[in-house]
Amino acid sequence: MGSATVVSGLVRASADGDPQAWNELVRRFAPLVLAVTRRYQLSAADAQDVSQTVWLRLVEHLDDLHTPDALPGWIRMTAQRECGRYVRSGRRTVPVDPHSGSVIQQPVTADLDGDMLRTELRQALRDGLAELPPREQRLLRLRAADPPKSYQEISDLTGMPVSSIGPTLGRCLKKLRQTHAVRTYLADDSDQRKPGRRWST
Amino acid sequence: MTAAHWADEDLLCELGAALREEEQVEVGFIRAARMAFAWRNVDAELETLGLDAGRDLASPGRVRGTGPGSPRLLSFHGERVSVEVEVDESGMVGQLTPPGPGEVTVITAGGPQVTVATDEVGGFTLPPTSGAIRLGCTCPAGHFITEWTTL
Numbered sequence: 361m362g363s364a365t366v367v368s369g370l371v372r373a374s375a376d377g378d379p380q381a382w383n384e385l386v387r388r389f390a391p392l393v394l395a396v397t398r399r400y401q402l403s404a405a406d407a408q409d410v411s412q413t414v415w416l417r418l419v420e421h422l423d424d425l426h427t428p429d430a431l432p433g434w435i436r437m438t439a440q441r442e443c444g445r446y447v448r449s450g451r452r453t454v455p456v457d458p459h460s461g462s463v464i465q466q467p468v469t470a471d472l473d474g475d476m477l478r479t480e481l482r483q484a485l486r487d488g489l490a491e492l493p494p495r496e497q498r499l500l501r502l503r504a505a506d507p508p509k510s511y512q513e514i515s516d517l518t519g520m521p522v523s524s525i526g527p528t529l530g531r532c533l534k535k536l537r538q539t540h541a542v543r544t545y546l547a548d549d550s551d552q553r554k555p556g557r558r559w560s561t
Numbered sequence: 562m563t564a565a566h567w568a569d570e571d572l573l574c575e576l577g578a579a580l581r582e583e584e585q586v587e588v589g590f591i592r593a594a595r596m597a598f599a600w601r602n603v604d605a606e607l608e609t610l611g612l613d614a615g616r617d618l619a620s621p622g623r624v625r626g627t628g629p630g631s632p633r634l635l636s637f638h639g640e641r642v643s644v645e646v647e648v649d650e651s652g653m654v655g656q657l658t659p660p661g662p663g664e665v666t667v668i669t670a671g672g673p674q675v676t677v678a679t680d681e682v683g684g685f686t687l688p689p690t691s692g693a694i695r696l697g698c699t700c701p702a703g704h705f706i707t708e709w710t711t712l
Contacts, residue, residue, distance in 0.1 A: 379598055386594040390586045393594075404587070409711045411590055412670055412693040415597035416709040420609070422601075446711050449633040449648070482579035489576065504577035533569050536576070 367431055375422040385431075386415065392432065392479045393439045400443035410446055414439045432480070484545030491539040496532045503529055596670060607706045610637035610644060610698070637696070637707040644698060644705075648712055650689060655696075657683035663700030669693065 367388070373381030393414055397407035417438055425431060489497055495518075502509040502517065509517070511525045520528065536542060613636040632649040644665075646655040657663055660683035666676040667690050679685040679700070696707045 374598070374601075377601060379595075382598040382601075383595055386591060390590055390594055391582050394586055394590065395582075408587075408590055408593060409692045412593045412597065413709045413711045415594040416600060416670060416693055416695075419597050419600045420605075420709075442711055449712075481575065482582055485576050485579040486583055489580075500573070500576060501580065504573050504580060506577055506581065508573070508577075530569060533572055536572070 365429075368429055371422060371425055371431055382419075385418075388483055389432065389435050389479075391482065392435055395479060396436060396439040397443055400447055402443060402446065406446065410439065410442050413442050480545060484541045485536070487541035488536050488539035491541060492532065492535060496535065499525075499529060500532050500536065593670065600670075604697075604706050607697075607704050608639050608641075610639040610642065610705050610707045612636070612708045612710055613638050635710065639705055641702045642698065642700060642705050644696060644707060646696070652689045653685075653687040655685045655687065657685070657698060657700055659683070659700075659702070661701050663698060665699075666697040668695045668697050668706075673697065 367385075370381045370385050370388075374385060390411070393411045394407065397410055402410060414435060418435065421434070425434060489500060492500070499514065499518065499520075502514050511522045514520065514525055515522045632647045635646045635648060637644045637646075643658045644655060645658070646653050653667075655665065657665065657679050660681075661679070662681055663679045663683070664676055665679060665685045665687065667674045667687055669690070670693055674690065675688060677685050677687055683700070691712050693709055694712055695709045698705045698707070
């Protein structure tokens, strides 16, 4: 079952009134809404207001999504429009050039397709990680931390011999690549632009 | 360093970014998004007045003043009724069309907040508000609700 199919199921269940399905949609797509608000450089409080508007609208549009697979695109577009409106409304604090009085334009990067693909990839990685046994999840989390824990620190925390950490890590990453979620993400369509392609084989 | 090893590092790096991204979504965002579901089927029978995106611009001639204090025009349309609202820091001044007596209510995610009567030509004034809101309108043509938007 592809992630698009999973999303379709969640949209239909939410439309039928299932709050668990709605919560799962929120969990999956809240990072996307946040990513869009960041592109528009909204403060945390402003971003939260815009985010709430997006979700309130979605609640009423669940029945109108003729192709539920279109949900990620709908969320992105709605968030983008609402951020644009909000920025233009002037409610947000906007820097003004003190000499000319004109608004200093802030860069708003428009790579929203890239945002979408990266959001999908990251969701797949989180879902894939959740498929692994707790011990392996912990090892990957320690090594994926910023900054990554050293082998010595990992050994101290887990009791694993330092010499076995490298090979175990390699096996865990291989398993992560083979999880249902990550395989589905990579197989979902043939879009070669998808982030992650380069480490898929 | 082998290519396979480099790919592992790359994957770990992306995994780290994915985990931090999830941590960064604050509890408040998730809670508000979950609570939105309480609005499922509320007012579902009412006609929704859609936000006219093309009209949602700062007032002409006020572009220089874009920033706190400059009014914002919002225009909501349905088949029989429309609402135009000018929003600034002192509140909202609006017009129901067709003109006539009625009521307008500011609704937030928490529910109805304040209701005011429109004058005989459909004008109304509302106190300042912010966040995700919609307007509920009652007029001779019936009951209507606007799309949600952010003030």
